[in-house]
Amino acid sequence: MAEVDLAAELSRAVGALVDDVGGACFGVAVSGGPDSMALLDLAARAFPGRVEAATVDHGLRDASAAEAAMVADWCGQAGIAHATLHPDGAVRGNVQSWARAQRYAVLERWRVERGLNWLLTAHHADDQLETLLMRLNRGAGVGGLAGVRARQGVALRPLLGMRKADLLAYALERDLPYVDDPSNSDPRFDRAALRTALSGVDWIDVAAAGRSAAALAEAEESLEWMADGLEVRHVLPDGGGLVLDRTDLPRELLRRLLLRMVARLQPDAAPPRGEAIDRLIAAARRGEKMSIGRLVLKGGDRWTLKVAPQRRWQ
16 A cells, blocks of 8 residues: 555656656666665656666765666666766765765766656655754755755656655565665764764654745745846946945845855855855945955945956065
C-alpha cells in the first residue's frame, strides 16, 4: 500500500510543478543512497519509458566508483538508461560547495545532451528542515529561509513532502540496492552535525516546517517581482554609474535594489551580505558616502553608486 501511495504522491507532486507531464521526459540524479534510489524507482513506475538516470562520481571517496557502478547495474536490469558523470577539474575551495556546483553543472550538460525536459532530485522533507535551520542559524533573510525550492529552473524536487523514513521503508520494501555515504554522518560537516542533533528531537513538526519554507519561497518570488518593477522605473543610468531616484521604500526592497545596482557595476565581485548591506542603507539614509569594494555609494534623496576614481600616487 505504501508503494502505491508514494508513487501517486510523486505523480501529484510533479504534476503540480510541471504543466505538460504527459509529454515530458525526466532525468533523475541518483547518488546511490536510499532516497535517490527510491526516487528513481518511483519515477520509473510513474513515467514508464520516459526516465533516464545519471550518477555523478566526484572521485572524493574510494568507494564512489563502485557506488556509481551499483546504480548502473540496477538501471541495466530495470531497462533504464544510465550515465556516470565526472566533474571538470580539481577540487577548489570548500569541498561541499565545489561538489554541489560541479554536480549541477555536469547534470545540466547531460540533461541537454539527452534531450530531457526536467531533472529530478531526491531532496525530501528532512533535507528541507535541515536547510531551514542551518540558514536560520546563519541569520538568513527571506530568500535563504525559503529553503530548498520545489522548482528551480529545470530542477524539480518532488519529494519535499515526503519523509526520509518513508523513502527508506520504500527502498527496503522494493528490495532496492543502496549505499550510505559516510559524509552524511561526518560531524566535520555542518549538515551532518545538525542531522545528528535532530535525531533525538521529537517536538519539531517537519511537515509544518516544510509548509513555512514553501510560504517563504512564495514571499521571495513576490519580493523579486516587486524589485523587478522598481528597478526598471527607479534605477537609472547616471554618468558612469547608477542612481536610485526613489528611496522611501521598505528596507528589504532597498536592500534588493542596492544589491542589483552593485551587481550591475561590479558583476565579478562577491555581493555584500547581512550587516554590510544594512550599514550601506543606514549611511545612505543619513546622506553620507560609503565605499563598497571599488564602488562608492552617496546617499540623500537620491542614492548614487559609482566606481571610485583611482588614486593618484605622488
